[in-house]
Each structure stands twice: as C-alpha cells, then as structure tokens.
Amino acid sequence: MKTLQLSLIFLLLAIAPNFLIAQNQAYWVHEDQVKPSKMMEYEQVTKDFIEACKKHDLKDADWVTARVEGGTYLSIVPIEKMGDLDKNTMAPLAEKMGEEEFGKIFARFNECYDKHGDYVIVLNSDLSYMPEGVNTNTPGQDYRKWHFMHVVPSNISKLNAKIKEIKALYEKRNATENFRVYRSGFGTDGDYYLVTISAKDAQSYEKLSKETETLLGNEGEKLMGELFALLDSYETKTGWMRPDLGYASIN
Numbered sequence: 331m332k333t334l335q336l337s338l339i340f341l342l343l344a345i346a347p348n349f350l351i352a353q354n355q356a357y358w359v360h361e362d363q364v365k366p367s368k369m370m371e372y373e374q375v376t377k378d379f380i381e382a383c384k385k386h387d388l389k390d391a392d393w394v395t396a397r398v399e400g401g402t403y404l405s406i407v408p409i410e411k412m413g414d415l416d417k418n419t420m421a422p423l424a425e426k427m428g429e430e431e432f433g434k435i436f437a438r439f440n441e442c443y444d445k446h447g448d449y450v451i452v453l454n455s456d457l458s459y460m461p462e463g464v465n466t467n468t469p470g471q472d473y474r475k476w477h478f479m480h481v482v483p484s485n486i487s488k489l490n491a492k493i494k495e496i497k498a499l500y501e502k503r504n505a506t507e508n509f510r511v512y513r514s515g516f517g518t519d520g521d522y523y524l525v526t527i528s529a530k531d532a533q534s535y536e537k538l539s540k541e542t543e544t545l546l547g548n549e550g551e552k553l554m555g556e557l558f559a560l561l562d563s564y565e566t567k568t569g570w571m572r573p574d575l576g577y578a579s580i581n
Contacts, residue, residue: 449517
C-alpha cells in the first residue's frame with residue numbers, strides 16, 4: 331500500500347473520459363502482492379496505519395480490504411467524483427504525524443512486497459443479481475469467490491448479452507444465490523468480467539452453488555456452456571473481506 335492520493339490522482343486523470351460516461355460505481359483497487367514471510371508484518375503495519383488515521387481523525391478517506399488466498403491484499407476505494415482531484419486526502423495525516431513518522435509507515439509497507447499495482451473495475455448493476463438491491467456490503471458473508479471471465483474484444487457484447495440471459499434465469503427461478511458483476515477498466519491485464527459471490531464460508535458457498543446448479547437445471551447448464559464458449563480464459567480465486575484492515579472516516 332502506498333500513498334493513496336498520488337495513485338488516485340493518476341488514475342482519475344487517466345480514466346476520466348470513461349468515468350464520466352459510466353452508469354455504475356467505479357472502484358480503484360490497489361494490489362499488494364505480499365511476501366509469504368511478511369504477511370503478519372504487513373497486517374500489523376496496516377493496523378498501525380489505521381490507528382494513526384483514527385488518532386488524527388483523517389477525513390475523506392475510505393477503503394475496504396480483501397485478502398486473496400495466497401497473500402495478495404486488495405485495498406478498494408470507491409471513485410465517486412472528479413473533485414477528488416483537487417485535494418490530497420493524506421496531506422492532513424502527514425502534517426499531523428510529521429513527514430518523518432508518516433514516511434516510516436510506508437517504508438514498513440515497502441518491506442513487505444516487491445510487486446504492487448493499481449487498476450480500476452466498474453460494478454455493473456444491470457448485470458448483477460441481488461433482488462434486495464445491489465450492495466457490496468454483505469455483513470456476515472466475508473468469504474468471497476471471484477470468477478474471472480477473460481474475453482477478447484470481439485466477444486464482449488456477446489458475453490454481456492449472455493450474462494443478461496443467465497441473470498434472467500436466476501430471476502425466473504427465484505434463485506437465492508446472489509452475484510455482482512464487474513467490468514475491467516484502466517490498468518487491468520486485458521478485458522474481463524468479474525463475477526463476485528459472497529458467502530459465510532467455503533462450505534456455505536459450495537452448498538449454495540450446488541443448490542443453484544440444480545435449481546437452474548438443463549436450461550442453466552446450456553446457458554453456462556454458451557457463456558464459456560465465448561471466453562478466452564477462465565479462472566477463480568478465493569478470498570475474504572478483512573473489515574479489520576479497512577478504514578471509514580467520520581465526516
């Protein structure tokens with residue numbers, strides 16, 4: 331994790347044209363590929379940083395954190411308005427802590443990884459299936475299963491349409507499994523759609539997944555086969571939301 335505002339400004343400048351026409355919420359994701367031997371230290375530094383934010387009452391800075399199985403940590407920041415370009419949200423913290431102490435925090439972060447980067451994804455509410463309202467906050471369901479559907483540009487519109495068909499089937503059968511769909515944006519490696527499913531734990535996910543497969547039946551199997559035929563590649567990742575590693579300012 332590095333100084334949030336510098337990365338945010340760079341990303342907003344780069345994605346501004348697409349962001350302005352977006353109909354859905356965009357998120358900046360900062361990814362730290364933490365060394366296996368440094369995971370406990372990374373989490374401690376993160377907690378120390380959060381405590382500093384709380385102690386000095388840092389305003390206008392909010393992020394949630396997810397840990398991907400294997401040691402990658404994602405700091406996820408909603409991009410809400412272009413006015414974020416006009417201010418450095420970390421400046422007040424650096425001023426109150428002092429530049430030296432502020433720098434020490436990020437020096438400790440830098441010891442925990444050799445690779446990190448930034449990218450943007452956009453939540454697509456039209457493709458997502460959450461009958462009670464699309465919401466990324468799922469209390470009691472911190473387990474995550476991420477399905478990455480990589481697609482070549484020529485198949486994007488077809489894949490988009492196929493996901494809509496699958497969503498319609500979920501609605502028709504009144505499925506209890508919910509999902510959110512994100513579209514890759516600036517900084518991602520190629521084009522992909524990301525389907526995110528929340529659950530209490532791995533066992534709950536597997537149980538609900540099997541029940542949903544049975545519920546959708548042959549029609550669901552057919553649609554999924556047609557969807558996979560459109561993909562360039564497909565992969566899944568497992569992880570957890572980490573509320574203890576996120577921060578929400580009180581404005």
